[in-house]
Amino acid sequence: MLPFLSDPAFCLNKPHGLMNHHPAFIVFTDLDGTLLDHDDYSWAPARDALARLRDLAIPLIAVSSKTLAELHALNDRDSLFDGLIGENGGVIALGNIVMQPGPATATIDQARNAISQALDIPVAGFRTSTPHQIATTTGLDLTSAALAGQRHCSDPLIWQPSEYHIQTAIDIARQHGLQLVRGGRFHTLCGTTDKALAMQIVLTHLKDKGRLTANDGPVSVIALGDSPNDASMLRAADIAVQIPPKRGMPPILDLGGKPAFLAPHPGPQGWNHMIHHILDHQISDITAR
Ligand SMILES: [Mg+2]
Incomplete structure (x- = not known):
């Protein structure tokens, strides 16, 4: 674990070394296809930039659709992150503190049970x-x-639905204040939280704790992502980086007109390049460029 969370005395305005000459940054990053390679899930090509962030005591927060259990397992093995945002923003772990901006777990279970009772096919989650x-x-x-x-606040369904079943489930989810999101392989019951909301909650929490105070200016938020479910996070950041896919054209993300860097390489190679580029040029706000 990095000092940021394990040492309560750690403060972003009292880092060591070069940080005294840097504006303070905090980095929020998507994992799959962004920091982790799309095919082999390796972050190794970003090793240099990760080490630089650590040397500069710049916090790194994972923002992923993965569960907290999956993120903890990754972090226990590799010690990459100072904070974890799981289930697409639905649940947050900062040290021993867990926050759940997503729907209550009981609500997810009630909605899934109601769907199961309403349909004439087996429905599990x-x-x-x-x-x-x-x-x-x-x-x-x-x-x-x-x-x-x-899982805390989202549940992929295991079922073989017809369109009628899907529509019925969407209606029941809505009655519970939830949505049924159609992904690549699964329909997932979840709330309406997004990655940007979780990012703001983390920033507020850290500011309240006095851990986001730069020496000479505001803390700049860097966000990196590769897909439409990262768009809200990139839009809310000071410095937005889109990582292109390994194959095909980069998707057009709705950033509300906000400018963003497009990394010159996919996955962790692009991540590595862009973190170095931003720190090399001391870019504090892309809109000022
Ligand atoms: Mg991704």
Whole structure:
């Protein structure tokens, strides 16, 4: 674990070394396809930039659709992050503090049960399935499947629905204040929280704790992402970086007219390049360029 969370005396305005000459930054990053390679999930090509952030005591926050259990497992192994935002902004872990801006877990369960009772087909969720069942459905190994099943505020459904079933489930989700989001492989019951809201909650929490006070100016928020569900986070950042895909054209993200860097390489290679570029040029606000 980095000193940022484990040492309560740590403060961003009292870092060591070069940081005294730098404006303070904080970095929020998507994982899959952004810091992690799309195919092999490696962050190794970003090793240099990660080490530079650590040397400068710049906090790094993961923002992902993964569960907190999955993020903790990654961080326990690699010690990359100072904070974790999981389930697309629905749940946050800062040290021992867990916050859940997403819907209550009981609401997710009530909605899934109501859908199951209303439909004439079997309906399960990751939350109610065994690791073996999740592994069979997803192709994950058993350990990964167990981590993917530990969900706070969203639940991918395991079912074989018709369009009628989907529409009925969407209506029931809405009655519970939830939505049913159609992903690549699953329909997921979830709330309306997004990554930007979770980012603001983390920033407010850290400011309240006195941990985001720069020596000579405001703290600049850097956000990096690769897909439409990162757009709100990039829009809310001071410095937005879009990471292109390994194959095909970069998606057009709705950034509300906000300018953003497009990294020259996909995945962790692009991540590495852009963090160095931003720190080399002391860019504090892309809109001022
Ligand atoms: Mg991604």
